[in-house]
Amino acid sequence: MTTQKKKVPREAGRALPLQAPRGTQDILPSEQKYWEYVIETAKQVLRGWDWQRLDTPLFEETSLFTVGVGEDTDIVAKELFELKTRGGGAAYSLRPEGTAAVVRAYIEHGMRSWPKPVKLYYVGPFFRYDRPQAGRYRQLHQFGMEVFGSAAPITDVEVIYVAHTLLAQLGLEDYVFHINSLGVPADRKAYVKVLKEHYRRNRTKLCRDCKERLKTNPLRLLDCKEEKCQQVAKGAPRLLDSLSDEARSNFERVVAMLEELGVPHEIRGSLVRGLDYYNGTVWEVFPKSQEPASQAALGGGGRYDGLIKRLGGKDTPALGAAFGVERIVSRLKEEGIELTAFDGPRVFVAQLGDAAKMTALRVMRSLQEAQIHFAESIDREGMQPQLKLASRLGASWVVIIGQKEVLDKTVILRNVVSGMQEVVPQESLAQELSKRLDLP
Ligand code: AMP
Numbered sequence: 001m002t003t004q005k006k007k008v009p010r011e012a013g014r015a016l017p018l019q020a021p022r023g024t025q026d027i028l029p030s031e032q033k034y035w036e037y038v039i040e041t042a043k044q045v046l047r048g049w050d051w052q053r054l055d056t057p058l059f060e061e062t063s064l065f066t067v068g069v070g071e072d073t074d075i076v077a078k079e080l081f082e083l084k085t086r087g088g089g090a091a092y093s094l095r096p097e098g099t100a101a102v103v104r105a106y107i108e109h110g111m112r113s114w115p116k117p118v119k120l121y122y123v124g125p126f127f128r129y130d131r132p133q134a135g136r137y138r139q140l141h142q143f144g145m146e147v148f149g150s151a152a153p154i155t156d157v158e159v160i161y162v163a164h165t166l167l168a169q170l171g172l173e174d175y176v177f178h179i180n181s182l183g184v185p186a187d188r189k190a191y192v193k194v195l196k197e198h199y200r201r202n203r204t205k206l207c208r209d210c211k212e213r214l215k216t217n218p219l220r221l222l223d224c225k226e227e228k229c230q231q232v233a234k235g236a237p238r239l240l241d242s243l244s245d246e247a248r249s250n251f252e253r254v255v256a257m258l259e260e261l262g263v264p265h266e267i268r269g270s271l272v273r274g275l276d277y278y279n280g281t282v283w284e285v286f287p288k289s290q291e292p293a294s295q296a297a298l299g300g301g302g303r304y305d306g307l308i309k310r311l312g313g314k315d316t317p318a319l320g321a322a323f324g325v326e327r328i329v330s331r332l333k334e335e336g337i338e339l340t341a342f343d344g345p346r347v348f349v350a351q352l353g354d355a356a357k358m359t360a361l362r363v364m365r366s367l368q369e370a371q372i373h374f375a376e377s378i379d380r381e382g383m384q385p386q387l388k389l390a391s392r393l394g395a396s397w398v399v400i401i402g403q404k405e406v407l408d409k410t411v412i413l414r415n416v417v418s419g420m421q422e423v424v425p426q427e428s429l430a431q432e433l434s435k436r437l438d439l440p
Contacts, residue, residue: 021138021139022132022138023129023130023132023136023137023138023139024137024138024139025137025139031329033339034329034332034333034339035141035325035329037170037332037339038170038325038328038329038332039123039143039325041166041169041170042121042123042143042166042323043121043123043143045162045165045166045169046121046143046145046162046166049119049162049165050119051119051120051121051145052119052120052121053120053121053122053123054102054105054120054121054122055122055124056095056098056101056102056104056105056122057095057101058094058095058124058125058127059083059092059093059094059095060092060093060095060100060101060104061090061091061092061093062080062082062090062091062092062093063091064100064101064104064311065080065093065095065096065100067310067311068099068100068103068104068277068307068310068311069096069097069099069100069275069276069277070217070275070276070277072216072217072276073217073274073275073276074130074217074220074274075096075097075128075274075275076096077216078129078130079096079128079129079130080093080094080096080128080129081093081094081096081127081128081129081138094126094127095126095127096126096127096128097126097142097275097322098122098124098126098142098144098146098322099144099146099275099277099304099307099320099322100277100307100311102120102122102144102146102320103146103307103308103311103313103318104311106118106120106146106148106308106313107308107311107312107313111148112148112149112313112314112316116148116149116150117147117148117149117150117155118147118148118149119145119146119147119148120145120146120148121143121144121145121146122142122143122144123141123142123143123144124141124142125139125140125141126139126140126141126142127139127140128140133295134295135295135296135324135326135327135330136295137326140324140325140326141324141325141326142322142323142324142325143322143323143325144320144321144322144323145159145162145301145320145321145322146318146319146320147159147318147319147320148308148316148317148318149316149317149318150317150319151305151317153250153251153253153254153257153281154257155319156250156254156280156281156303156319157254157257157258157261159301159319159320159321160177160179160254160258160263160265160283160301160321161258161261161263163177163285163299163301163321163323164177164261164263164264166323167285167298167328170328170332170337171332171335171337172328172331172332172335172337173335174287174288174289174331174335175264175285175286175287175288175298175331176264176265176266176285176286176288177258177263177264177265177266177283177284177285178265178266178267178268178271178283178284178285178286179254179255179258179265179266179267179268179271179281179282179283180239180240180267180268180269180270180271180272180281180282180283181239181240181243181247181248181250181251181254181280181281181282182219182239182272182273182278182279182280182282182302183239183242183243183244183247183248183279183280184244184246184247184279184280185279185306186244187239187242187243187244187247188219188239188279190242191237191239191242192218192219194237194242195218195219195221195222195236195237195239196214196218198232198235198236198237199214199218199221199232199236200214202232202235205228205229205231205232206221206228206229206232207224207226207228207229209224209226210224210226210229217276219272220272220274221233221236222236222270222271222272223270223271223272225293233270238269239269239272240267240269247280250280250281251280251281254281255267264288265283271283271284273300273302277304277306277307277310278302278303278304279302279303279304279305279306280302280303280305280319281302281303281319282300282301282302282303283300283301283302284297284299284300284301285297285298285299285300286298287331287334296327297324297327298323298324298327298328298331299321299322299323299324299327299328300321300322301319301320301321301322302319302320302321303317303318303319304318304319304320305317305318305319344373344393344394344395345373345374345375345393345394345395346372346373346374346395346396346397346437347367347372347373347374347375347395347396347397347398347399347433347437348374348375348376348386348389348390348393348395348397348398348399349363349364349367349374349375349376349398349399349401350376350377350383350386350387350390350398350399350400350401351378351386351400351401351402352381352382352383352400352401352402352403353402353403353406355403355406356401356402356403356405356406357378358406359401359405359406359426360376360378360401361378362426363399363401363411363426363429364376366426366429366430367429367430367433369430370430370431370433370434370439371439372430372433372434372437372439374395374399375389375390375393375395377389383400386398390416391416395416396415396416396417396437397413397414397415397416397433397436397437398413398414398416399411399412399413399414399429399433400412400413400414400421405423405426408423409425409426409427410423410424410425410426411423411424411426411429412424413429413432413433
């Protein structure tokens with residue numbers, strides 16, 4: 001990503017930006033096939049496993065995030081895109097993550113009375129005012145899945161197993177799930193106390209951010225990437241060692257089931273996830289062949305049993321996961337996964353003269369209705385430029401409409417490779433082309 005902004009000369013007293021805002025990107029037509037592939041595969045897998053789609057607004061009242069995600073978490077304390085609105089009233093922010101809003105909608109729409117478990121998924125853009133770098137955007141895209149109403153470890157396993165299925169279906173091979181348990185809230189509370197003691201003893205060795213975290217969000221001390229802080233983390237007590245019996249036994253069952261299902265995984269005692277609402281099993285999935293830097297995670301998830309109550313609903317166990325589309329798209333490229341779908345137009349519609357242009361519009365409508373991908377240049381005059389364009393676009397068939405074809409209600413169908421031409425009634429063109437293109 002380029003960080004320098006190009007400006008054009010001043011216009012009406014203001015320089016106009018010539019680049020997308022820092023930390024955002026245009027998804028160009030040539031990239032769309034990757035995006036569509038990832039999003040369509042995610043939808044297909046999630047729908048197939050009976051997750052239902054939920055769309056929530058791109059912005060919410062800020063308090064949903066301060067209360068739901070946590071005031072001292074990075075994405076709220078440092079990265080929230082707060083909106084400046086006209087007049088007074090509620091304060092709004094662009095959503096930095098999906099779960100808090102899904103929980104808000106779950107409570108608002110009384111989904112507690114729906115058959116359990118309630119399984120919801122979402123896809124869309126999210127916003128974090130982070131320092132942009134490779135793999136870290138200010139507008140990022142996620143798809144995510146949530147499950148409400150199950151406290152059983154098998155449901156944790158189901159979510160991870162579906163995530164694994166999805167990544168495998170995309171064709172990815174080089175990934176591993178890092179898993180950990182944050183225990184029940186009491187475990188976490190007791191652990192934070194001993195953790196703080198350890199870090200206080202080593203305070204002088206910490207980076208500035210960690211000195212702050214010690215006060216605001218001690219669990220995050222463990223995943224600081226600074227070398228000197230990692231040294232302190234190495235000597236820290238492990239949360240896994242101080243789990244209550246129930247939390248430990250749940251976690252052991254999760255691990256055993258993942259083993260049995262062949263899900264690639266490793267236990268990572270330092271994995272804490274950034275947000276306040278997690279408890280129990282938490283996980284992140286990383287490329288196996290790379291060091292697990294925080295900007296490399298493809299997705300992550302975990303339990304958040306306390307969140308529904310915290311946001312005003314009835315106590316309900318829940319868990320979920322979210323994946324970064326940008327990260328998955330770049331992994332597909334890094335793993336050299338070829339998308340075989342031919343995404344160029346296979347047919348070009350060429351015309352000669354005004355009457356033929358009108359017929360061409362009707363013909364194109366019939367092709368579109370038959371889902372035949374065509375290209376055209378309806379405003380162009382002359383056959384040669386149109387044929388040239390057809391070959392530049394890689395079309396294998398050209399439909400030619402001239403005066404004669406308008407009168408005869410036919411078209412000329414030309415095979416670009418062999419140069420052979422035939423006359424086909426306009427009425428049956430879509431059907432004939434479908435046969436030749438091997439479409440269903
Ligand atoms: P999180 O809930 O923060 O772990 O986010 C879930 C997933 O979204 C991560 O595993 C990443 O794949 C992706 N993600 C998070 N933040 C960003 C970002 N700033 N830019 C791009 N992708 C991101």
